[in-house]
Amino acid sequence: MHYKINTYGCQMNVHESERLAKSLEKLGFTSTEDNNFDIIVFNTCCIRDTAEQKILGHIGKLKKIKRANPKLIIAIVGCMSGQKGKAEELLKKYPYIDIILGANNLESLENAIINLQQKHQKTICVPTDEKPEVIENIEYTRTSMPNAWVNIMYGCNNFCTYCIVPYVRGRERSRKPQSIIAECKSLIENGYKEITLLGQNVNSYGNDFADKSIDFAGLLERLAQIEGDHRIRFMTSHPKDLNEKVIDIIAKYDTLCKNIHLPIQSGSNNILKAMNRHYTREKYLEIVSKIREKMPHCGITTDIMVGFPNESEQDFEDTMDIVNTVRFSGAFTYIYSPRKGTPASEMEQIPYEIKSNRIQRLIKLQNQITKDLSKNYEGNVYRVLVEDIKDNGQLCGRTDCGRLVTFSGDKSLIGSFKNVFITRSQSASLFGTITEDK
Ligand code: 5AD
Ligand code: SF4
Numbered sequence: 001m002h003y004k005i006n007t008y009g010c011q012m013n014v015h016e017s018e019r020l021a022k023s024l025e026k027l028g029f030t031s032t033e034d035n036n037f038d039i040i041v042f043n044t045c046c047i048r049d050t051a052e053q054k055i056l057g058h059i060g061k062l063k064k065i066k067r068a069n070p071k072l073i074i075a076i077v078g079c080m081s082g083q084k085g086k087a088e089e090l091l092k093k094y095p096y097i098d099i100i101l102g103a104n105n106l107e108s109l110e111n112a113i114i115n116l117q118q119k120h121q122k123t124i125c126v127p128t129d130e131k132p133e134v135i136e137n138i139e140y141t142r143t144s145m146p147n148a149w150v151n152i153m154y155g156c157n158n159f160c161t162y163c164i165v166p167y168v169r170g171r172e173r174s175r176k177p178q179s180i181i182a183e184c185k186s187l188i189e190n191g192y193k194e195i196t197l198l199g200q201n202v203n204s205y206g207n208d209f210a211d212k213s214i215d216f217a218g219l220l221e222r223l224a225q226i227e228g229d230h231r232i233r234f235m236t237s238h239p240k241d242l243n244e245k246v247i248d249i250i251a252k253y254d255t256l257c258k259n260i261h262l263p264i265q266s267g268s269n270n271i272l273k274a275m276n277r278h279y280t281r282e283k284y285l286e287i288v289s290k291i292r293e294k295m296p297h298c299g300i301t302t303d304i305m306v307g308f309p310n311e312s313e314q315d316f317e318d319t320m321d322i323v324n325t326v327r328f329s330g331a332f333t334y335i336y337s338p339r340k341g342t343p344a345s346e347m348e349q350i351p352y353e354i355k356s357n358r359i360q361r362l363i364k365l366q367n368q369i370t371k372d373l374s375k376n377y378e379g380n381v382y383r384v385l386v387e388d389i390k391d392n393g394q395l396c397g398r399t400d401c402g403r404l405v406t407f408s409g410d411k412s413l414i415g416s417f418k419n420v421f422i423t424r425s426q427s428a429s430l431f432g433t434i435t436e437d438k
Contacts, residue, residue, distance in 0.1 A: 001030070004032055004039075004040050005024075006040070006041070006042050008054070009078070012198050013079070017043045022140050042055060042076050042078075044076060044077065045078065047163075048334065050337065060094070066096040074096060074097050075099035075109065076100050077099070077105075078101075079164070082104065083341070100123070101123070102125065103168055104154070104155075108123065127170060131171045134174070136176060146192055147193075147196065148195050151199065152197045153199040155172045158201060159276060161347075162342060167341055174205050181222055194232075195233070196235065197235075198234075201241060202234050203246065215245075221252075225253075231385070231400065232256050250295065251295050257402065258297060258299065260299070260301075262301070263303035263304075265277060267281050268281070268311070270312075274344070275308060275344070299330070299401030301328055301329055302328045303333075303334065306319065307350055319362065328366065329402065333359060335355045377425060377430050380421075381435060382422065384399055384420045385398060386409070386413045395411075403428075405420050407434055408434075419434070
């Protein structure tokens with residue numbers, strides 16, 4: 001019996017698919033990349049309509065496969081499935097789906113399969129509780145050695161007016177610090193070299209503990225002190241919550257990567273207010289200055305959205321201006337997509353042509369900045385974690401500040417830290433050669 005998991009969306013989903021893989025393996029399924037699967041799981045995303053449409057197209061294609069193989073199990077899980085009314089809509093349109101689970105209901109996968117196999121019963125399990133209990137000791141089938149993801153918290157309390165996440169993932173719940181530390185220690189002992197801590201807003205870690213015994217800075221410090229040759233990253237930070245204490249801890253420990261993902265969304269104060277982001281462009285610039293004062297080479301990446309309701313040309317120019325001022329080492333840029341049930345979807349929308357024109361201008365600007373910044377790396381040596389081998393036989397890995405580097409070397413080097421001399425750059429890509437000099 002074989003399984004295949006198609007993952008859409010963010011790193012949280014990629015990590016949760018490792019959990020789904022473990023559940024399936026416990027039931028005796030083995031992984032396949034071919035089309036000989038007996039169960040297919042779609043771990044879905046609904047952050048933008050484009051994501052959803054793509055997934056729906058893929059579910060549509062399963063009709064023929066199911067007709068040829070009626071025993072095939074089809075499970076649609078994750079964020080898209082958990083939207084209000086979505087399960088009914090999916091079943092109506094695609095009656096051949098067997099299992100639907102929300103992002104907070106993934107633990108039900110094993111029982112859902114057993115019910116289907118033994119009682120021919122479909123399972124539809126979508127969120128009813130906004131703050132389900134945090135499950136510790138989840139097992140994962142990890143496939144990303146030497147990198148590992150560790151969830152430190154679930155859900156989000158922020159309700160940015162454009163965002164569907166709080167509706168499908170529920171309220172913030174932090175994992176116990178002892179469990180996180182034990183998991184990280186065990187990963188490091190087992191040879192993992194880079195741990196990425198995951199949470200929708202890692203800076204509010206611990207806010208939900210009644211005794212306020214630990215915050216994100218405290219957790220980071222405890223993790224930074226774990227012995228071994230490894231490093232730690234985290235995402236995502238919210239500008240309203242990233243404080244000086246956290247910046248100081250990152251600066252203090254070599255094991256903490258000098259790399260902060262700090263979504264700005266917009267450079268216009270009007271738009272930030274309408275987005276319910278709780279910071280201004282001035283406050284954002286202040287945080288960036290503090291980060292750079294303490295860590296001049298810290299990579300700062302961001303998410304930016306264009307075309308939010310009522311975004312004027314001046315609002316957009318404010319975004320272009322802040323992108324020019326900060327000079328992000330990388331930016332994920334998006335066209336605002338109305339999400340049903342969110343406040344912004346009820347606001348006055350702006351025409352697609354304007355959105356499309358703005359995103360092109362923004363991408364052009366950021367590409368130029370990325371290209372210019374890449375040049376600064378040339379001629380210098382960086383410590384790189386060798387992470388993978390590409391199809392062309394070249395090795396690749398990341399610098400501490402998060403830049404991707406490609407270089408020649410033997411596959412056996414994967415999982416080790418190497419000093420790499422950067423010989424040339426091309427847009428966001430850096431190329432180099434391994435050197436022992438530093
Ligand atoms: N439309 C477009 N982009 C969105 N994001 C979140 N919601 C939407 C939406 N409705 C973007 C934000 C967020 C990133 C993960 O996705 O920039 O930081
Ligand atoms: Fe969405 Fe805002 Fe929460 Fe991020 S902080 S998940 S953008 S609501």
